[in-house]
Amino acid sequence: MEEIRIRTHRRGEMLDITDRVREIVSRLGMDEGVVVLQSLHTTAALTINENADPAVVHDLLGKLERLVPKDEAFYRHDEGNSDSHLKTSFFGPSLTVIVSGGQPVLGTWQGIWFCEFDGPRERRVAVQLLRA
Template identity: 50%
Template sequence: MLKKTNVKTTKRDEMIDITSIVRKTIEEEGIRDGLVVVYSAHTTAGITINENADPDVKHDMLMRLDEVYPWEHPKYRHAEGNSASHLKTSTVGPSQTILIADGKMILGTWQGIYFCEFDGPRNRTVYIKTMEG
């Protein structure tokens, strides 16, 4: 089944923990063993898995991405002025695939699933596709 969910972002760059949304989808669909794919259909927002215990990790990741891909650069040519957000999204990627066993996602102790906004604030769409098997 495919679920479409909305994510409202409040900053230009932020990481929003969506693990509970994905977990709830798996529970609602009764998936015992299989896969779940979490996908962002945006060119300026991605999906990643990383530590969800220490908020400094999100800060450090966003800080470093901003250093590598500064918002303004004299050689950027994209007319919309958001080239950095496209570069960040390509680096992070648009999706993650997570294994499901015994009705639970196989994530490490400190791992969470994040929606990564790089050109906000906006109203975004995340697709969650579960597959049994």
């Protein structure tokens, strides 16, 4: 297992980790198989989405804030980050990506994103390669 360490700078942000995943796949010499990625946090998630136009990330984070606001009268969690836990559950903590020809299989505009919902923080993503 490998780890990707990430330093986030805002409460809500999305960081493209595609190149870091590619580097691990390449360095470990995997030609065919899958790479499993897992956020090791309850207030940070992973997703695959467009990585060409930064407006997409802006739109995603903006819509999430409207759908799941930071403060709601019914929240009971004392830490004040119930919204972050909900957003993480909606996105999910892990991804499985096919690897073929030594590269993660992604569409033309797809990238692998780390989603921070309770930053800024130091974060970790576990990376496990499973060879075919």
